[in-house]
Amino acid sequence: MTGISTRRLAVLLTALVLFQGLTGIAQAAESTEFWPELSYFQQLSPGTRLYFDASYAEGKDSSTRSLDVSGFLDISLLPIVRKELRTDDWQRKRYLWARVGYTRVEKSDAGTRGNPEDRGSVAVYAKAPLPADVWLEARLRTDLRWIDGNYSTRYRARLEANREFTVAEHAVVPYFNFEWFYDTRYDGWSRTLFQGGVEVTLNEHFRFEIYLGRQEDELPREEDLNALGVVAKWYF
Numbered sequence: 001m002t003g004i005s006t007r008r009l010a011v012l013l014t015a016l017v018l019f020q021g022l023t024g025i026a027q028a029a030e031s032t033e034f035w036p037e038l039s040y041f042q043q044l045s046p047g048t049r050l051y052f053d054a055s056y057a058e059g060k061d062s063s064t065r066s067l068d069v070s071g072f073l074d075i076s077l078l079p080i081v082r083k084e085l086r087t088d089d090w091q092r093k094r095y096l097w098a099r100v101g102y103t104r105v106e107k108s109d110a111g112t113r114g115n116p117e118d119r120g121s122v123a124v125y126a127k128a129p130l131p132a133d134v135w136l137e138a139r140l141r142t143d144l145r146w147i148d149g150n151y152s153t154r155y156r157a158r159l160e161a162n163r164e165f166t167v168a169e170h171a172v173v174p175y176f177n178f179e180w181f182y183d184t185r186y187d188g189w190s191r192t193l194f195q196g197g198v199e200v201t202l203n204e205h206f207r208f209e210i211y212l213g214r215q216e217d218e219l220p221r222e223e224d225l226n227a228l229g230v231v232a233k234w235y236f
Contacts, residue, residue: 072101
């Protein structure tokens with residue numbers, strides 16, 4: 001079996017496992033949502049870039065809609081010893097970086113506009129190699145939230161495992177992550193989020209990502225939902 005065939009087989013098997021596992025969960029879901037997203041990255045310098053994002057959520061079994069519009073600044077430590085990393089792929093080759101920014105959240109239910117949310121966020125990303133060319137990435141994030149004029153804080157911790165393959169000269173990265181949310185409004189762990197999917201690089205400036213997600217809310221009440229997410233990403 002050739003090297004490229006082996007890579008293709010590995011990608012297909014990984015995608016199949018993710019699909020079967022998360023689809024099994026989805027079949028027991030109380031509700032389902034579609035999460036389309038558009039992302040734009042603009043490099044400013046070897047150590048900084050801008051990131052703009054618009055994400056939409058629509059409930060299949062409900063009339064709830066939400067739109068998040070965000071702007072962020074990413075800051076990376078310049079590699080000193082390994083200078084070639086200064087021009088390499090930001091997220092896949094940098095080991096420590098931070099993101100700060102702002103998000104505006106608009107929600108509606110049955111055509112009635114809900115209370116908007118203004119959200120500042122600070123996040124730190126770190127990654128480390130594991131055996132078999134797998135990477136482990138950790139993210140710690142703090143959301144500073146103003147919902148209808150009331151302030152609260154939400155803390156988020158995420159772990160992700162991913163592995164890059166080359167298929168037909170394109171980078172293909174299957175991944176799986178899980179994230180915990182702590183909300184000061186309820187003084188407890190309010191949510192757990194699981195996501196499994198794959199990111200495909202088509203060319204230097206464009207990537208797309210598709211994933212399945214499972215969201216389990218504990219506070220203020222127990223609710224579960226599953227989602228299909230599609231992300232289009234532009235890099236300049």
